[in-house]
Amino acid sequence: MPPSVVRIGLLGCGVVGQGFLTLLGQRERLIRESVGAPLKLARVAVRNPGKSRGVDLSGAHVESDPLSVAKAEDVDLLVELCGGESMLEPVRLALRRGVPVVTANKSLLALHGDELERIAAESKTTIRYEASAGGGIPVLQALEHGLRTETCNLLVAILNGTTNFILSTMERDGRDFAEALQAAKALGFAEADPTLDLSGQDTAQKLAILVRRAFRTDVALASIPTEGIIGMELEDLRQADRFGYTVKLLGVAIRHPEGLDVRVHPAFIPKRYLLASVRDEFNGIYLRGEATGSMLFYGKGAGALPTAQAVLGDVMVTAREVVAGVKLLGSPPNHKPETRVPLDRIRTKYYLKLLVEDRPGVLAQVAACLGSANVSVAQMFQAEGVRGEASITILTHQAVDRDVREAVKGIAKLGAIRKTPRAVRIFDL
Numbered sequence: 205m206p207p208s209v210v211r212i213g214l215l216g217c218g219v220v221g222q223g224f225l226t227l228l229g230q231r232e233r234l235i236r237e238s239v240g241a242p243l244k245l246a247r248v249a250v251r252n253p254g255k256s257r258g259v260d261l262s263g264a265h266v267e268s269d270p271l272s273v274a275k276a277e278d279v280d281l282l283v284e285l286c287g288g289e290s291m292l293e294p295v296r297l298a299l300r301r302g303v304p305v306v307t308a309n310k311s312l313l314a315l316h317g318d319e320l321e322r323i324a325a326e327s328k329t330t331i332r333y334e335a336s337a338g339g340g341i342p343v344l345q346a347l348e349h350g351l352r353t354e355t356c357n358l359l360v361a362i363l364n365g366t367t368n369f370i371l372s373t374m375e376r377d378g379r380d381f382a383e384a385l386q387a388a389k390a391l392g393f394a395e396a397d398p399t400l401d402l403s404g405q406d407t408a409q410k411l412a413i414l415v416r417r418a419f420r421t422d423v424a425l426a427s428i429p430t431e432g433i434i435g436m437e438l439e440d441l442r443q444a445d446r447f448g449y450t451v452k453l454l455g456v457a458i459r460h461p462e463g464l465d466v467r468v469h470p471a472f473i474p475k476r477y478l479l480a481s482v483r484d485e486f487n488g489i490y491l492r493g494e495a496t497g498s499m500l501f502y503g504k505g506a507g508a509l510p511t512a513q514a515v516l517g518d519v520m521v522t523a524r525e526v527v528a529g530v531k532l533l534g535s536p537p538n539h540k541p542e543t544r545v546p547l548d549r550i551r552t553k554y555y556l557k558l559l560v561e562d563r564p565g566v567l568a569q570v571a572a573c574l575g576s577a578n579v580s581v582a583q584m585f586q587a588e589g590v591r592g593e594a595s596i597t598i599l600t601h602q603a604v605d606r607d608v609r610e611a612v613k614g615i616a617k618l619g620a621i622r623k624t625p626r627a628v629r630i631f632d633l
């Protein structure tokens with residue numbers, strides 16, 4: 205007998221949890237018709253059960269222990285919206301019991317996704333996590349369904365709304381990094397402690413999740429070379445503009461014949477790229493499939509309702525499976541290890557910015573450092589500054605990444621250098 209109701213156990217009722225319950229209420233009829241049974245909120249776990257919330261929890265059993273919800277007999281589907289690694293045990297427990305899980309938890313999936321998918325497959329159930337990468341953009345469902353048999357060899361993505369907002373604000377309004385960060389905080393696009401976003405770690409977590417699904421391989425989070433946008437100056441963005449580029453924090457995954465190249469770093473990208481138009485708090489994921497060719501997924505990567513809509517999409521598919529008593533399309537782990545191309549060996553162009561003492565011979569010393577590291581110059585400009593200083597902007601030709609960084613180390617040691625050189629990769633395929 206198919207169940208007449210699908211009982212939800214909800215972990216967390218904060219920003220996304222409340223958004224989810226709002227949509228559940230607003231779309232009740234549509235959900236019931238699509239799933240074939242109504243969804244009922246049976247249990248909720250929150251840190252503070254006594255706190256009043258903007259949603260109606262009457263009718264549900266509200267408690268503080270996520271494990272107790274994960275093992276409750278009256279829960280058919282666990283929705284985890286607490287966040288953080290402490291949710292590993294409740295999620296593991298539910299999956300081992302054969303209870304499907306929907307989660308938005310990027311750190312959990314980036315660190316333990318392989319294990320959790322394995323447990324789900326062994327227990328003949330599912331774990332879905334659309335909202336964990338790209339927020340409201342249904343890219344994982346596209347990969348799970350329409351693109352399930354597609355072979356993707358290139359993924360370039362803007363996955364962090366905070367850093368994208370900061371870079372867009374600097375570029376558009378001519379504000380410096382600190383001012384743009386303040387504006388992001390004032391508008392709720394940056395948290396009080398934005399370290400995870402600015403350091404690139406948030407992007408790396410989401411990239412690890414996307415690569416697992418798009419490339420069907422497991423990439424350890426710790427193995428992803430990650431650089432954030434701290435230290436990016438307004439002058440770098442102005443120079444990017446001058447040469448026809450815009451600056452973005454990118455998550456990159458490319459399958460080369462010699463292995464997989466996965467990395468996170470800020471980059472100059474040509475303004476003609478579709479990703480260059482992904483501005484402010486928006487996210488964009490560019491994928492290239494063997495059969496499909498180029499695809500761009502664009503939308504809001506965070507926020508209560510966009511994220512909740514992604515959660516609801518997963519909940520609908522999963523609830524339909526619960527009602528039908530079958531797993532429609534699970535995502536069995538298929539994680540053959542792949543050879544990785546270390547960052548040191550990739551070939552890329554670079555933008556270099558130097559502040560030097562304005563005297564004869566300095567340019568020749570800089571050129572010698574680059575030349576001895578096999579880095580050739582595509583364009584070079586020198587502008588006279590104040591206090592006997594000059595600023596030098598260099599765009600290199602394609603070079604081996606390690607060689608450029610060695611050259612920059614050499615340049616930094618020159619007596620005429622007045623400030624640590626800036627070096628930003630140019631992503632121009």
Ligand SMILES: NC(=O)c1ccc[n+]([C@@H]2O[C@H](COP(=O)([O-])OP(=O)(O)OC[C@H]3O[C@@H](n4cnc5c(N)ncnc54)[C@H](OP(=O)(O)O)[C@@H]3O)[C@@H](O)[C@H]2O)c1
Pocket residue numbers: 215216217218219220221249250251252253255268269270285286287288290308309310335336339505506507508511
């Ligand atoms: N916010 C976004 O735009 C967004 C976008 C994409 C993905 N996500 C992901 O969605 C998840 C939820 O994010 P959020 O922004 O909704 O977080 P949030 O507003 O901080 O809410 C977290 C909720 O979880 C509860 N909670 C936390 N730890 C708990 C514990 N140990 N035991 C019981 N309850 C616990 C909290 O209870 P109290 O309310 O009692 O404190 C709160 O209700 C995270 O994984 C996040 O990465 C969020």
